[in-house]
Amino acid sequence: MPSVHKGGHIIPSIIARDHILKAIREIDELGVPDRRKSTNYCLIHEQRHYPPKYVISIAARYAIGTELGHHDFYGGKGSGCANQFLRNRGFQIAECQCGGLISIEMPEAASELEGFREELSRGSCCCSDLLVGFTFEDIVEAEPPSEKGVYVVRIRKRSERLPEAMISEAKQLMARVGWKMLEKKVMSRIKRLRGISQCPVIYIGGAGTQPGSRNTLKGRYSEFSGRHTAMYPVWILLYFGWELEFGWKATNDPANEEAELKRKYRKIHQERLPALVEQ
DNA sequence: TACGTGGAGTTTTGAATTCA
């Protein structure tokens, strides 16, 4: 088999740019196993980072039908090694310790990324005026009443982990579970984390909005531990060290209060709803 | 009586199809 390296550690030269692009697309879908993350270099494609050796391993499967193992070829800088192989096919390689699969899609430059981090950590937004009269408690130990009302989930403190990185790690976890149907459903919710902005309010909902309903704030809150539409992204945020609050306001007209709250929120946020609400 | 859970009703969304 033709190769670009000798001595038993070979990269099949039949691997073309198209095979590498297919590998990148697969990694976008399935993520990178922890043991295959890069240590010192990243392949940078469309402003996302990928581990060079893992990309080549996957690309080999598309080219020759067999995935290469971690020790089947060299990484590093030398001639015939993974980095040079990828550069020869038109890809950018940079020194980086992120491990791969880190997106910097929102801000384009590194300085902007830092600015985005700062903006996220501030979490300031004028929509806090909408929540006058709400009671807030830590989401993991909130005790809302058994009454009708409107409720919100709000970010109290952000961690260093950005939404895109959390989505990537969640995707890897789901890929390891190996249950496509479950992965599709869970990830469809978790991807809503991309909608998180500087605004701390990430969900608005109502309890007892329909006539005759016996739903309560307490009941809706309990669903965050088992079947609420926003529970997966909430779990992910908590897992990565974000601190969240559950806030509520009891009312006899939750439907109108919820609609009015969302209307005002949209007005402030260019017609968008909170990140975890279906847009 | 309060709570948890399975299942059903209603609304929304998006893909597929039809038609001009």
Added chain:
DNA sequence: TGAATTCAAAACTCCACGTA
């Protein structure tokens, strides 16, 4: 080819019932 329509699936919410 693009707009309009249809329909299935998903999302969201509520109801009913068993249990503590």
